[in-house]
Amino acid sequence: xxxxxxxxxxxxxxxxxxxxxxxxxxxxxxxxxxxxxxxxxxxxxxxxxxxxxxxxxxxxxxxxxxxxxxxxxxxxxxxxxxxxxxxxxxxxxxxxxxxxxxxxxxxxxxxxxxxxxxxxxxxxxxxxxxxxxxxxxxxxxxxxxxxxxxxxxxxxxxxxxxxxxxxxxxxxxxxxxxxxxxxxxxxxxxxxxxxxxxxxxxxxxxxxxxxxxxxxxxxxxxxxxxxxxxxxxxxxxxxxxxxxxxxxxxxxxxxx
Amino acid sequence: xxxxxxxxxxxxxxxxxxxxxxxxxxxxxxxxxxxxxxxxxxxxxxxxxxxxxxxxxxxxxxxxxxxxxxxxxxxxxxxxxxxxxxxxxxxxxxxxxxxxxxxxxxxxxxxxxxxxxxxxxxxxxxxxxxxxxxxxxxxxxxxxxxxxxxxxxxxxxxxxxxxxxxxxxxxxxxxxxxxxxxxxxxxxxxxxxxxxxxxxxxxxxxxxxxxxxxxxxxxx
Amino acid sequence: xxxxxxxxxxxxxxxxxxxxxxxxxxxxxxxxxxxxxxxxxxxxxxxxxxxx
Numbered sequence: 001x002x003x004x005x006x007x008x009x010x011x012x013x014x015x016x017x018x019x020x021x022x023x024x025x026x027x028x029x030x031x032x033x034x035x036x037x038x039x040x041x042x043x044x045x046x047x048x049x050x051x052x053x054x055x056x057x058x059x060x061x062x063x064x065x066x067x068x069x070x071x072x073x074x075x076x077x078x079x080x081x082x083x084x085x086x087x088x089x090x091x092x093x094x095x096x097x098x099x100x101x102x103x104x105x106x107x108x109x110x111x112x113x114x115x116x117x118x119x120x121x122x123x124x125x126x127x128x129x130x131x132x133x134x135x136x137x138x139x140x141x142x143x144x145x146x147x148x149x150x151x152x153x154x155x156x157x158x159x160x161x162x163x164x165x166x167x168x169x170x171x172x173x174x175x176x177x178x179x180x181x182x183x184x185x186x187x188x189x190x191x192x193x194x195x196x197x198x199x200x201x202x203x204x205x206x207x208x209x210x211x212x213x214x215x216x217x218x219x220x221x222x223x224x225x226x227x228x229x230x231x232x233x234x235x236x237x238x239x240x241x242x243x244x245x246x247x248x249x250x251x252x253x254x255x256x
Numbered sequence: 257x258x259x260x261x262x263x264x265x266x267x268x269x270x271x272x273x274x275x276x277x278x279x280x281x282x283x284x285x286x287x288x289x290x291x292x293x294x295x296x297x298x299x300x301x302x303x304x305x306x307x308x309x310x311x312x313x314x315x316x317x318x319x320x321x322x323x324x325x326x327x328x329x330x331x332x333x334x335x336x337x338x339x340x341x342x343x344x345x346x347x348x349x350x351x352x353x354x355x356x357x358x359x360x361x362x363x364x365x366x367x368x369x370x371x372x373x374x375x376x377x378x379x380x381x382x383x384x385x386x387x388x389x390x391x392x393x394x395x396x397x398x399x400x401x402x403x404x405x406x407x408x409x410x411x412x413x414x415x416x417x418x419x420x421x422x423x424x425x426x427x428x429x430x431x432x433x434x435x436x437x438x439x440x441x442x443x444x445x446x447x448x449x450x451x452x453x454x455x456x457x458x459x460x461x462x463x464x465x466x467x468x469x470x471x472x473x474x475x476x
Numbered sequence: 477x478x479x480x481x482x483x484x485x486x487x488x489x490x491x492x493x494x495x496x497x498x499x500x501x502x503x504x505x506x507x508x509x510x511x512x513x514x515x516x517x518x519x520x521x522x523x524x525x526x527x528x
Contacts, residue, residue: 061483064490071494090469107501114497121490125483145424149417153407156417165473166407170421173403173466177425180455184428187451188435223498230505237512244519251526 017094019236026229033226040219047212055209061125066212068118070220071111075143078108078224082150083175086168096232098164099239101171102154103231107224109147116140135186142181146174160239259344260352267356281322281361282368288314289372300377307376308437311386312430314372315365315394320419322361323401324408326353327471331409337475346468354402354464362394385436385445392449393433395456399463400425406467410474428455 015021048066055062081104088097119137120130131137150167157163271278292310293303303310330336339349366387373383404422411417432455436448 059483060487063487067490067494110497110501114494117493117497118490121486121493125486142424142427145420149421149424152417152420156408156411156413162410162473162476166410166470169403169466169470169473170407174425176462177428180428181424184431184451188431227501227505230509234505234509234512237509237516241512241516241519244516244523248519248522248526 017096019095019099019239022096023233023236026233030226030229030233033222033229037219037222037226040215040222044212044215044219047215052212053208061122062209064118064122065209066216068115068122069213070217071115071118072140073217074220074224075108075112075115075140077221078104078111079143079147079171079175079178081228082108082171086171086175089164089168090172093165098161099232099235100228101164101167102160103228103235105147105151105154107227107231109144109151111220111224112140112144112147116144133189135182135189138185138189139178139182142185143178146178150174259342260348263339263344263349263352264356267353268359271356271360277322277325278360278364281318282364284321285314285318285365285368286371288317290375293376304377304379304382307373307378307382308386308389308434310376311369311372311390312393312433315390315433316397316423316426316430318365319361319394319397319401320422322357323405323418323422324415326357326402326405327409327467328405331471331474336471340475346472347464350402350406350464350468350471351460354398354460354467357402358395358398362390362398365394366390382437388449389433389436389452392452392456393429396429396452396459397426399456399459400429402463402467403470406470406474409471 015025044066048063052063054060082101085097085100085104088094089101116137119140123132123137124130150170153167153170154163157166289310292306292314296303296306327336330339340346342349344352369387369390370383372378373386378386400422401418403425404418407421408415408418429452432448432452436445436452438445
């Protein structure tokens with residue numbers, strides 16, 4: 001890791017890229033971000049349960065949409081974060097990009113699982129079944145498998161620097177592949193089911209639905225940012241632990 | 257070009273001399289195809305309806321089984337490090353290995369197909385369609401498998417991780433491979449075959465770069 | 477209590493499940509961060525003691 005000389009003023013890139021500096025400035029960001037998340041959730045839940053009317057078509061089941069849509073959005077946004085971090089790892093060997101990738105994978109898996117769960121809960125009253133082999137649900141399930149595969153790959157490696165670059169390759173291949181999977185699943189669905197199936201993009205979005213939806217999406221996005229940042233900080237600390245442990249073992253062993 | 261052909265013939269020779277692997281692969285493919293009717297029951301109409309799905313699942317599993325040896329022995333005995341000094345780039349080398357691997361593991365499945373078609377009661381039209389889809393689709397399976405194999409080549413216990421990564425990515429191949437048989441939609445067969453061929457061509461063209469990148473990282 | 481209509485059990489399950497998963501995620505993230513911080517503090521202290 002390149003040490004910045006104390007005479008030159010570090011640029012914004014160094015401030016992100018250098019783990020020590022990253023730890024310095026993020027220390028002051030975590031708490032405000034966590035408070036903002038809590039406030040956004042408080043406001044969101046208030047609007048969802050007290051200040052929004054039931055939908056004229058879906059009734060009160062619309063209130064499930066306010067967790068389903070934000071988690072579904074995060075399930076894809078998280079992959080975008082991993083994708084850009086993977087490029088950072090492969091092209092610039094950016095140490096924080098490694099950390100960002102590793103921190104994002106379990107979050108992506110968790111939010112994708114939540115999107116599937118809330119989708120199933122929503123599907124039961126509106127479609128009459130928990131699971132429908134619908135294009136969106138099926139590709140979300142495949143996305144969950146890809147997240148879990150990436151996590152499994154992370155855990156299979158001992159050398160985390162090598163793991164980051166190998167996982168980046170898989171993440172990039174996955175990013176190319178996900179649109180193909182989506183297309184193939186849609187093709188498969190039109191093959192097996194006539195157009196009579198309920199379409200998810202059905203009801204037009206009313207303003208009374210839009211407000212709680214936007215507030216909850218903001219709250220979930222802030223939650224993701226907070227968790228991601230804390231997990232990145234933990235990962236940097238873990239790497240520091242590893243080098244300290246090695247130093248300690250060297251000192252104990254008496255090796256040079 | 258000579259380097260490319262040299263790698264290709266080397267891999268083919270190695271694969272053919274260890275004929276046991278080839279036989280095992282074909283045997284595995286046939287056994288999976290023959291075992292599934294025992295799970296389903298001896299219902300001939302149902303089986304002939306399920307035949308495309310059974311053949312494709314058997315092909316997917318057989319291909320999955322064969323990927324681990326694609327780079328592992330070359331990586332472990334140092335041949336791969338030696339090849340990197342060659343005039344051929346690593347991407348080209350991986351491409352040559354992919355073609356050899358497909359000839360050794362994809363093509364034999366097509367040859368073994370008649371046995372399964374007979375047992376599963378596939379019609380003549382269905383048989384030719386199955387041959388066509390396997391020919392058009394297995395290169396894509398080889399390509400995805402190569403990425404999985406390259407990514408886990410440095411792992412001593414990578415055996416289970418590679419399938420977990422490769423299987424979800426291979427979903428489109430399975431969908432188009434079996435979708436060609438759907439009688440309900442006019443033109444589904446030719447559309448699926450074209451999509452399958454496109455998928456194979458694109459993945460065969462791009463996979464060498466991804467696999468070579470992973471091999472380079474693993475070799476460092 | 478707010479009246480959630482005829483499908484209240486699904487709405488309750490959705491929110492209960494989400495709270496559970498997100499709570500577990502927050503708890504896991506927080507405990508992992510705490511564990512890493514105490515460990516690094518102990519190691520830094522040990523290094524200082526060694527240097528002194």
